[in-house]
Amino acid sequence: MTKRAVDDLLRPEGRPALVVQTAFLGDTVLTTPLLAHLARRGPVDVVVRADAAALLMGHPAVRDIIPYDKRGRDRGLAGLLRLVRRVRQRVSGEPRDASVSYLVHASLRSALIPRLAGIPVRVGWTQRWPASALYTHTVPFPAHGHHARRLMALAAAPEDAVPHQTRPSLHPGAAEVVVIERHPAAGARWWRDPRPMVVLAPGSVWGTKRWSYFPQLARVLREPCRLAVVGGAADGLLATAIRQQAPDAVDFTGTLSLLETTALVARADAVVSNDSLVVHVASATDTPTVALFGPTVPAFGFGPMAVHHVVLQVESLACRPCHHHGPARCPLGHHRCMRELSVRQVRDAVEAMLSRRPTP
């Protein structure tokens, strides 16, 4: 079935939508353009991983967030059925047969949720067996383009959607701003410092995606910039290594929620990040981004989308890309894709980003 046909089927507008996105945190961020698009048609509820629910708090396109703790409280068949009951309660107030579900994540478990909840229209990607056996309508997964734009194809969004419609969006509120402004590691003086703020995001779940020279970069940026390090609790050692080279850098790792991190990134003048969640957060806040790609490539669809961004990568390496996510260790043992990205290259890219800042 073509996108056009799906679009026709889903009219008239005004039908409530249930979007099921149970993949990684970054995928949740990249689903927000789809959510915003669907919200123009009617109310949108979202099933997301429990740890991703916080990302969507306060998002104006979302009516209700239904967290799915698939590895914890909701694991196994009993947990799935509990989730299905929550979904059924959510849609029970809707006119019968009105809801449309969008299965962004093509897993059988995701497809079972609206099927068991009795949602009659289930739209998913073509040829994603066995999940696609439970779809009532399918759309071919676009082979090219940014993932945020590809996901919009599920709702038959126009191909020519303008960039601001396909860039992700997140909505930290006043409470998140208060948390970062009163963070004990920073202090009022740090916030008053007129030097440009650069956020460093040295972590990644996948080992080969981590650029090892963040401490050296911090050393050359510590005078002209004020530095903030973000990441999860597991990134604490990376932050410590950075602070050994730049003692004034503020370590926010492991202390901020996802939306608080978003509020911090929104205040930054530039972000330097591996190919990880923070790239997508910076896309949502339109913060100038220097993105470092090693074993993966932007052509996978997960590059930065901030208006001002640059991707640094070793283009000439024949072994790139070597893995969809990035292996834990370099299969060739040399990790040249990251080791050959120099501190000077990254510093120059940061300086180029900062030179675009409006003069005060």
Ligand code: SF4
């Ligand atoms: S094989 Fe190549 S792309 Fe993959 S981690 Fe090693 S150097 Fe990087």
